Amino acid sequence: MLFMGRQRIRDIRHDELITATITAVHKRGYAAVTMTEIAQEVGTTAASINYYFGTKENLMEATMLRLLNLLKTAMLERYATAQTPRDRLIAVLDANFDDRFYTVAHCNFWMQFWASAPYTDSLARLHRINRARVTSHFRAELRSLVPHERREALREALQCYMDGVWLEAAQSTAPLNAAHAREEARYVAGLLLKNSD
Amino acid sequence: MLFMGRQRIRDIRHDELITATITAVHKRGYAAVTMTEIAQEVGTTAASINYYFGTKENLMEATMLRLLNLLKTAMLERYATAQTPRDRLIAVLDANFDDRFYTVAHCNFWMQFWASAPYTDSLARLHRINRARVTSHFRAELRSLVPHERREALREALQCYMDGVWLEAAQSTAPLNAAHAREEARYVAGLLLKNSD
DNA sequence: AAAACTTGAATGATCATTTAAAAAACTATT
DNA sequence: AATAGTTTTTTAAATGATCATTCAAGTTTT
Numbered sequence: 001m002l003f004m005g006r007q008r009i010r011d012i013r014h015d016e017l018i019t020a021t022i023t024a025v026h027k028r029g030y031a032a033v034t035m036t037e038i039a040q041e042v043g044t045t046a047a048s049i050n051y052y053f054g055t056k057e058n059l060m061e062a063t064m065l066r067l068l069n070l071l072k073t074a075m076l077e078r079y080a081t082a083q084t085p086r087d088r089l090i091a092v093l094d095a096n097f098d099d100r101f102y103t104v105a106h107c108n109f110w111m112q113f114w115a116s117a118p119y120t121d122s123l124a125r126l127h128r129i130n131r132a133r134v135t136s137h138f139r140a141e142l143r144s145l146v147p148h149e150r151r152e153a154l155r156e157a158l159q160c161y162m163d164g165v166w167l168e169a170a171q172s173t174a175p176l177n178a179a180h181a182r183e184e185a186r187y188v189a190g191l192l193l194k195n196s197d
Numbered sequence: 198m199l200f201m202g203r204q205r206i207r208d209i210r211h212d213e214l215i216t217a218t219i220t221a222v223h224k225r226g227y228a229a230v231t232m233t234e235i236a237q238e239v240g241t242t243a244a245s246i247n248y249y250f251g252t253k254e255n256l257m258e259a260t261m262l263r264l265l266n267l268l269k270t271a272m273l274e275r276y277a278t279a280q281t282p283r284d285r286l287i288a289v290l291d292a293n294f295d296d297r298f299y300t301v302a303h304c305n306f307w308m309q310f311w312a313s314a315p316y317t318d319s320l321a322r323l324h325r326i327n328r329a330r331v332t333s334h335f336r337a338e339l340r341s342l343v344p345h346e347r348r349e350a351l352r353e354a355l356q357c358y359m360d361g362v363w364l365e366a367a368q369s370t371a372p373l374n375a376a377h378a379r380e381e382a383r384y385v386a387g388l389l390l391k392n393s394d
Numbered sequence: 395a396a397a398a399c400t401t402g403a404a405t406g407a408t409c410a411t412t413t414a415a416a417a418a419a420c421t422a423t424t
Numbered sequence: 425a426a427t428a429g430t431t432t433t434t435t436a437a438a439t440g441a442t443c444a445t446t447c448a449a450g451t452t453t454t
Contacts, residue, residue: 009419009433029316031228035410045435050411052433115312118368119226157385160361167360168353171315188354192388206399206453232444242401247445249399 013052014062016042021063026105030060030112061122064113067106068130074098075137089141092134093189096162097181104176107169134159146193154192161188210249211259213239218260223302227257227309258319261310264303265327271295272334286338289331290386293359294378301373304366331356343390351389358385 020041024033035046035056053059078091096102117127138155146154162185169176217238221230232243232253250256275288293299314324335352343351359382366373 013433029313031313032316034408046410047412047435048433051435054411056410112312114364115309115367116226116228119229153381153384156365157358157381160365161354161358162361163364164357164359164361167311167364168357170312184350184354187350188389191391192385194388210399231442243444244401244446245399248401251445253444 010052013048017044017049017052017059018063018066021059022105022109025063025112026108030109030116057120057122060113061126063109064123064126067101067110068126070101070106071095071098071130072133074101085141085144089138089145089189090186092137092141093158093162093185094182097165097178097185099178102169102176102178102181104169104172107166107176108171111167111170157192158189161185207249210241210245214241214246214249214256215260215263218256219302219306222260222309223305227306227313254317254319257310258323260306261320261323264298264307265323267298267303268292268295268327269330271298282338282341286335286342286386287383289334289338290355290359290382291379294362294375294382296375299366299373299375299378301366301369304363304373305368308364308367354389355386358382 017038020038024038024041027033028037035049038059039046039049049056049059053062075092075095078095079088082088082091113123114127117123135155138158139151142151142155165181165185169181214235217235221235221238224230225234232246235256236243236246246253246256250259272289272292275292276285279285279288310320311324314320332352335355336348339348339352362378362382366378
C-alpha cells in the first residue's frame with residue numbers, strides 16, 4: 001500500500017494527460033495544439049504537464065506508446081485463440097480495427113504522428129519499430145497462405161489498404177463502425193488471396 | 198510584350214517558391230519549416246515570400262494547388278486516349294502514380310498537407326474538392342465493371358489502397374519507382390475486380 | 395521617372411519551459 | 425489520533441527563444 005500510494009497520483013495524471021493529448025490533438029491539430037490547451041482538457045496547467053513529462057515531445061511519445069500498446073494488446077488477445085494461419089492473418093487484420101483502437105481520435109492522432117515522426121528522432125524510432133513488427137507478422141502469416149512470388153506484393157497491398165483505411169477514418173466526422181471495418185478488411189483480404197496463386 | 202514582361206518575374210518567383218516549399222517541407226516537416234528556410238532554398242528572403250504570397254497559409258495553399266493540378270493534368274491526358282471503362286479505370290490509377298507526380302517529396306507534402314488540412318479552412322476546402330473528384334471518377338468507371346452491391350466497397354478499398362501507397366511513399370528514403378507502382382496497382386485492382394461478382 | 399522588386403531590421407505575438415513559492419498528501423512518532 | 429516533518433504536487437509568473445509579418449529604404453526593370 002505504501003508503494004501503491006506513492007505511485008497513484010502520478011499514474012492517474014499520466015493517464016489523464018495522455019487522454020487529454022489525444023483529444024486536444026484531434027481538436028486542434030498536432031502542429032497547432034499548445035501545452036496549455038492540452039492541460040485545459042483536464043483542468044490543469046501546462047506547468048503540470050512539464051512536471052510529469054518533462055517536454056512536449058516526451059508527452060507525444062508517451063501518447064503514441066499508449067496507442068502502440070493498445071494495438072499490441074488487441075493483437076495478442078486474438079493471437080491467443082487463433083488456430084490456423086488464416087485465423088492468425090485475420091487476427092492481425094481485426095486487431096487493427098479493434099473497437100478500443102479504431103476510433104476517429106486515435107486514427108487521427110496516429111495519422112498526425114505519422115506525418116511528423118520523420119522529423120523527430122524519438123518518434124521516428126517508435127514508428128520504425130511498429131512498422132517492422134506489423135510487417136513481420138504479415139509476412140509470417142502469408143507464408144503458408146500465398147505462393148512465394150506474390151507474397152511481398154500482397155503483403156504490401158494489405159498494409160497499404162489498412163493504412164489507407166486509417167487515413168480515411170482520421171478524417172471522419174461521424175463515429176466509426178469498427179465491426180464494419182473488420183468485415184470489409186476480411187472481404188478485401190479474401191479477394192486479394194483468392195486469386196493470388 | 199509589356200504585359201508579358203510585367204508578369205514574367207512574378208511567375209518565375211511563384212514557381213521557384215512553390216518548388217522550394219515542397220523541398221523545404223520534405224526536409225524539415227510541414228509544422229517545423231519556417232519562411233526563412235523556404236526562402237533559403239532559392240537564395241532569397243522570407244520578406245520576399247510575403248511580397249508574393251501574402252501569408253504562409255497562402256503559400257501552402259498555392260503549393261497544394263500545383264500538386265492538384267499536376268494530378269488533374271496526368272488524369273486528363275490518360276483519359277483522352279482511354280476507350281473502354283477498364284481503360285478509364287486504369288487511367289485513374291495510373292495518373293495517381295504518374296512519373297511527374299509520384300515522387301517522395303510530392304507524396305510527403307501531400308501527406309503532411311492531408312494531416313493538417315482539417316485545421317485550416319482554405320486547405321480543408323481544397324482537400325474536400327479533390328477527394329470528391331477522385332471518388333466520382335472511381336464511381337463512374339466502376340459502374341460498368343462491377344455489380345451494384347459491391348461497387349462502393351470496392352471503390353473504398355481501391356481508394357484506401359492508393360492512399361496507403363502514397364503514405365508509404367512519403368516515408369521512403371529511396372527514390373520511387375512509379376512504373377512499378379502502376380503495375381502493382383493494376384495487379385491489385387485486377388484481383389479486387391476479378392472475384393467481385 | 396515610374397513601377398516592380400528586394401531585403402535588413404523592426405514588430406509583436408505566441409509558446410515551451412523554468413522557477414519559486416505555496417498547497418496537499420503522506421509518514422513517523424508519540 | 426494528533427502533530428510535526430518530509431516529500432510530492434500544483435500553479436502563477438517569469439524567461440527566453442522563435443517566427444510570421446510589416447516597414448522603410450533601397451535596387452532593378454520597364
